[in-house]
Every structure is written in C-alpha cells, then in structure tokens.
Amino acid sequence: MSSARLQIPPRILQGDVFKVRLLVNHPMDSGFLRDIDGVIIQRNVIRHLVCTLNGREVFRVEPTTGVAANPLFEFYLRATESGDMLFRWVDDKAYIGELRHTLVVEAANVSKPDSN
C-alpha cells in the first residue's frame, strides 16, 4: 500500500533553497461524518509529520481535522548537505508512516576562471 509521494527537484546545488512536495496517503477522518448506515466514522488524523535530514528536524507540521484527506504539504529547505531524508508521521491510531529519500546535494561550481 503506497504511503506517500515525494517530489523534489532532480538537481540540487549547495545553497539552493528548494521546494519539497509531499502527498500523504491518509483519510484524515474528522470524526464528524457518518457513513452510509449513519454510524460516525471515528476520528483518525495525522497528529504530526516530521522531516529529518541526517537526524536533524528540518520540518514539522501538526495538522488537525481541518486539513484535507490525502494531505499535501509543500515547504522549502536550504540545501546544505547530502544525506538521509526521513519523513515520519503518526496518526490517532498510533500508526507510523515513513518515507525515506537519499538527498543528493551537489557542490556548487565555485571555481572562477583566471583573470589572466
């Protein structure tokens, strides 16, 4: 079962501020709706979603019932180092979702041509 989709630019250079797009598979049941038989669908929303890079937290969102189902989060990161990007989220049922990505940050071309 697919848990999430991640989109980041194909090439990231050192110092770039790049956009991260994450689409998470989650019903985000608010607990306010009833099913076809009139029974309340129990609340089950993502409590928090954290993105770490090499173990350091670089993004956190704490959504509530006010965020749409199959939530989309778009945010920015400054590219300083390559490493392990880990997205981890926990919901009301204590289910843990995870997505890993190896972030590759290329060294920016800093060499300048000789003026001579």
Next chain:
Amino acid sequence: MRFAVCRTLLFGLWAISALALTSHAQQRLIPLEKLQSGLHYSGAEVQSLQTDEFANPGNIALDSGIKSWAKPDGKANKSCQSCHGELVKMKGVSIRYPAIDKATGKLFNLEDRIRNCRVKNQKAAEWAFESDELVAMTLAVTSTSRGMPLQAQIDGAAKRHFENGQRLFMTRQGQMNLACTNCHDQHYGQKLFTDPLSQGQANGYPLYRIDWQRVASLERRLRFCYTGVKAEIPPWGHGDMRDISLYLAWRGQGLLVEAPAVRK
C-alpha cells in the same frame, strides 16, 4: 394496378417508419460536436487539482493499484503481471468495457472483469464492490488508456443492454420524478443550487470525488444519482447500472479518458 400502387405505398410507409424508429434508437440528444467532459463544468480549483501531475488526489489510489498489479496473490500465487505482462499493455482495455462476458453472457463492466479474474485465475478472495483494492486496480488499468476516446459496442448481444440503458436514462423515477435526461441532456450548463450541471459523462471514471474524499467508481456515482432523485437504489452489481454504463459509453463517444480525474 391500383393494388400494386397501394402495396408500394404501404411498403414505402413501413420502410420510412422503420428507418425513423431505428434512427430514433440511435438519436443523440447531445450531438457529438457538443460533447463536453465534466471537467469543463468544474471550477478552477478542481481543474488544477486534476492537472497537477504530482499532487492529484487520485494519485494515492493510482500508485496503490500500480503496486497491486505486480503483487502475487491467491492460491495460484500469481500477480496480474504474471499473465497480462506490464501494466502498460492494458492500454485500450478499459474503453472496451462494458462488454459481454463470453462465459456467462452477462454484461461486465471493468470492475466485474477484475473481480472475476481474481477469483477464477488468481484463485484469490473476491474483492468487495467499491473496496480500496478494487477501486485502485480499476483506476490503474483505466489510467493506461488515458487520452483514448470512449467507444461502445452496442450491436449483437450488447444491443438489448444498450437499449435498456437508454430506456433507463430517459425514464423518470424516484420521488422527484426525474430522468437522467431531464438534467443532463436538457439542462446541462445551468445551475442546480450552486453547482453547474454537467452532461453526466463517464469519461473520467473511476475518479477522485472530493465530496467523498476518495476515488469512486461509475457504479457508485450512478447509485448516488438515484439517491439524488430519491429513487430506490439497486443493489451493487445490478445489471441496470451496467446497461446505463454502456449507454453512457455510446453517448459520450469520442470524449477522452481522463485518469485520475477529479470532480467535486
């Protein structure tokens, strides 16, 4: 001599009426050049959600279906891929449905075919109607036909199903005493409360319906239409729903498959 003239005249009358009857059976209330996908009647947000290749809300189910295609299951321990090959090979398959199943003689929609295949060939447990797995797989298979035009086989064994579907589409029903045609042929483009009425085309199904916060099949949508006119909803798997689906495929002939489509 007079008798011969009368006979010719009578024959002529019969021929004309027969022709008229058959052409009525094929008469399009919305001519082909006026056909519009439901996307045309959707607001800007819905349109941008559909065209967002990454963040289309139907993508979750689509990814799930694509994964499912390659996953072995059932006593036969086969995946869909084991017999059918790569998913892309399914291009053109969804637009052949609804179609007559040779084994049972029944009109099958794509969901029926998938459910049937699972039990018969994978020897796996049946997927319930509108279950996550069935909806995801139907979407995955349909997505390979993205951009292809709708078409319908309405002759031979399918003819009576087409005619029944057409009859149902034109028949008033429910407490509100409305036929599909009253809204979708006669008043498309006009507002029902705050929503513009679409032509009720099927080229986007299965699609992500924002109101239901998940991907839904054409059958679910048709059953909900029945709710809308306060008619008794037929049970899942009912032949009438498939007959209407076949009629819709003919009615929307030429409209391009959108997958995953998004509607409100």
Next chain:
Amino acid sequence: MRSRLLSRRQSILNIVQTSLAASLGSFWLGSAKAQVDKLTITGLSEARLRTFEEMVRPYVQNQELKKERVTLSLPMLADNGHMVPLSLKIDSPMTEASHITHVYLISQRNPVPLMAKFVMGPWSGRADLSTRVRLSGNQSVIALARRSDGSFIYDTQEVVVTEAACVDNG
C-alpha cells in the same frame, strides 16, 4: 342481564392493547426521530463565527501583532469545502537572526479552530507553505506567523464555500 361494565378480563385486555399500541407507536416515533438524528450534524454545536481576537489570542497573547509580510492565497469561491488549496508567502530573510519559527492556520467557523501548525527555522530557507484545508461554510481564514523575536505577523482572507466540509453528504 349482561353488565354494561367491563369485566375485569376485558379491562385487562384493554390495558394490554393500549399499552402495546402506545409502545409500538412510541417505538415508531422513536425510530423516526432516530432517522432525523442520523441527518443531524454531530459536534457542531456552535456554527457561529469566531472573533478575530478569539482566533489569534491563544497564540499571540500579549505579543506584537502586525498585518504585514504575509500573503495568504485561497480561492475566493471554493468548489468544495472538503479540499481547499491554500498557500502562503512570508517575507522573511530566514537567517539565524531573523526567521519564522511557527505558522498557524486558523479557521473562523470550523469545529476545530486550528487547522494546522507548522514549525520551521533558518534551515528552511523560505517560510512559504502550501497545503489543502477543509472549510466548513463561508468564513475568514487567518495565517499567523511567529517571528524569532517573538512578534507575530498575519494575513487573512474571506472564502465563500458552496458546500460545507463537515456536514455528511451521503
């Protein structure tokens, strides 16, 4: 002569019949009420609009609050309250000295006022964000950002929602 008064047996039968009819009747009414209950909204005892003060006070408290540097974008007319695209741009250098630490998305009418809380820092590079929210009826939305110096900035936008997100739609 036959007594006109009801025999004891007859009156007992009458009582049984009446009470049976009454209980069946109330059962019928009860199930009718249950039908109505199925249609009512749960948890939305207050459909009133919150004041601006009520919306921001829990976060801002006594800190400085200015309507600047934040640009909130929502459709003016939302197709469907279940999924409303929201994006915001915040003008901030995002340096160690001056950056955004938190962003709060607050609803005026939803059963739960806070829709989401975001945490960021200088590592973010930019404080811009996008997500998709649920809106229950016509209302204002506030995007409130906390700066590293403890002060707050915000933007607000009104949205007309043709279909509320929290009401069951079958």
